[in-house]
Amino acid sequence: MKQLSLIGLVFLTLTACKKEKNSNSEPTANYHTFAGDIGIRDNSTCLSDDGNLLICGNNGADLSVLKITKSGTQIWRTDFNAGNTSSASGITQKNGEIFVCGYTYRNYASQNMDVLLTKLNASGDTIWTKTYGTTEADRGNNIIATSDGNLLISARTEGFGAGTFGDIYLIKVDVNGNLIWEASYADPDQETAYHLMETQNGEYLVTGTNEDPGGSGRALYLLKVSASGQQLWTKNIGPIWKWGFSTIETTSGELIICGQQYLPFQQTQVMLIKTDHLGNVIWEKEYGNTQFGISETGNSVKQNPDGTFTICGSVYDINTGATKIILVKADENGNQIWFKKFNDYTGGNALNLLKDGNDNILTGNRNEGIFMTKTDGDGVYK
Secondary structure (H helix, E strand, C coil): CHHHHHHHHHHHHHHHHHHHHCCCCCCCCCCEEECCECCCCCCCEEECCCCCEEEEEEECCEEEEEEECCCCCEEEEEEECCCCCEEEEEEEEECCEEEEEEEEEEECCCCEEEEEEEEECCCCCEEEEEEECCCCCEEEEEEEECCCCCEEEEEEECCCCCHHHCEEEEEEECCCCCEEEEEEECCCCEEEEEEEEECCCCCEEEEEEEECCCCCCEEEEEEEECCCCCEEEEEEECCCCEEEEEEEECCCCCEEEEEEEEECCCEEEEEEEEECCCCCEEEEEEECCCCCCEEEEEEEEEECCCCCEEEEEEEEECCCCEEEEEEEEECCCCCEEEEEECCCCCCCEEEEEEEECCEEEEEEEECCEEEEEEECCCCCEC
8 A cells, every 4th residue: 555655646746747847837036137227129138159148238328248157147247338328239249259239319309319339359348339320310229240241230210211200221331340231121111120130041131010100000020131231022910910029040941930919908918920931921829818908028039959939028917017027938830838927026028038058048127137047948947
């Protein structure tokens, strides 16, 4: 009898462990926090050339760049003033040198801005700062290092005849900041670029939203351009009230896009869409709560070594005012494996997701400042 009881106990323990792994449990937070805040989704953190993390943000009137280990230990930090009122939004590294993009006000009263680009050395010392744009308002959002050894910035411009509705604006420069080409992409609607990437064939993809000036709604917006900036195609993915915040490309060339889908009654759900290489939808999934006043957002998506997908973001409960960090894991067909909320009552929002093997590295904002944390592939804090 004792032997049978022991076997039963082992069975129950294993069963409980299995259920816990796939539950929507709320793990206890294990954060590393730093002064300041970071801005636009999924572009303010990157892996450094030596395998650490680089984070850009803002600290009062200064721009901030932090280098930290994957375990959350600060290696160095630099806070610097880029002149006027400025903001940092995107960061990348090329051949040991660090590049931060954002915007700086040319005339604060008229709200006219220039795209800002600052180059730093591997120790965080500023080498130069340059600006780009029109005589109107131009705001840098994202920056990537391209495979041809240069840099590409995505921005929003009210120049080139765009007016206050604005158009997407791309700027390609070399590592010394010299302009190679610039282009705006006119559209009668108002476009906002949230994500920028280079595809496997050397073309560039912008992910964002397209808003009807009449206010009838927003659609997820994709813009594909050649290496020389020539528009190849655009795609609006509706129906209305979809936001696209992050895109990855699979090895076979399909696109995986995460963001949020608006639902009635003041709520949104995490959205994941798979398209072919031309932006034609293959499948679409939503995750989260359909309860009144619960708004869930997917800010960044990455593919795991086993072909599944992980999404980070946040959930806001209008009824309680609480904001929590969320992680969602889906299989290769977009079916939910698990959805986890993390215990955090101080305004947590996970904006960036990076992979370290099967582990997840998250950065974002909390009320106290910038945070970094790490979980294993099952969303358990490390």
